[in-house]
Amino acid sequence: MASSHERGLALRVKQGDREAFAEIVRANQRVVLNVAYRLLGNVRDAEDATQEAFLRAWQFFDKFDIERPINPWLKQITVNVCLNRIQVDKPTISLDEDLYPPKDPRPSPEAHTTDRLRQERIRSEILSLPPRYRVVIELRHFQELRYEEIAHTLKRPLSDIKSDLFRARKMLAERLKDIA
């Protein structure tokens, strides 16, 4: 269920209000960018995918049910945009190491570095998964969709989704064994 503010914004966007859409972009761009970053692995591609996802959202906004929250809808559009890109492009595992360091100061530089390296390792292992596994991990663990919702989003049978998810988890467990 969408909040009344969000509902009002969505209603304005449906009537072609660009300023209302800009507000939606501002409020959701970080979430959308992070979905794209987890699936594509570098900020430049993630930015492009974010832009494409919002353009698609604008284009198809008249089909959006304003009673529902916008955020999950945007995330699903982003997943589809990224899936298209992954299927068209070659798989790339290029995490931007120093391009965008976290803003929050950490207790010590060593701890910061260790944590950053750990996160990069986890991200790179997710990115090294086959695209179909990567996507189910994103939808289940980061977007917290149910199996049925994942099957619906990806237009694939439920049994495939389950087996892909189990295998993806198993692969990650193997590859991340050495990380605490």
Add this chain to the structure above:
Amino acid sequence: MKHMKHITEEQLNDYLDNLLDEPTRHSIQAHLSLCAECHSRLDEIEGVFAKLESLSDIPMPRDLTPLIMAYLPGREPAPVWTRGFAAQSGIVAGFLFWVAVQAIPFVRLPSLPPLEMPIPEIEALIARLLALQFKFYPFNPPDFDFDLPVVQFYTPAIHLPISTSYLVTLVMLALLLWVIGNVILLRNRKSPQS
């Protein structure tokens, strides 16, 4: 634990995803408390859950709003047909219909002259209908009559004079509106996410 039936991969994942019913969940828990092998498999996958959860979001490198807005194409405003609006319209239409029905006994129509045209026999109507199939027959006599008779009658509820030709026109109009309405409703049903 050699002879114990181990938990399957699917059960383990369903257990972690909270998809099991209560009795199955209890039996899995009981097995896990006894079987070190299955417990270690559980720990392994739980570790993946924790590692995925520990991933923090990257900060926005820059505000993408101006860039996105600059490339935004023009769009026609969509007709706003929300659930609330639909419900309100339905209630208003229903109320107006109810008022109209209630008003029928109070409406006094001017007394109408009796209709003079006799209602034709049903056999005659059928014969005329059958004759229609010869409409495009090339060897028809020149005075062959294809017209259907127009039957006039009063509507029983509100005593309005009406004829069959009006009725046919109304039915055809309703059919046309129904077709047009369906075309409008069913166009562009494709999901935007595909």
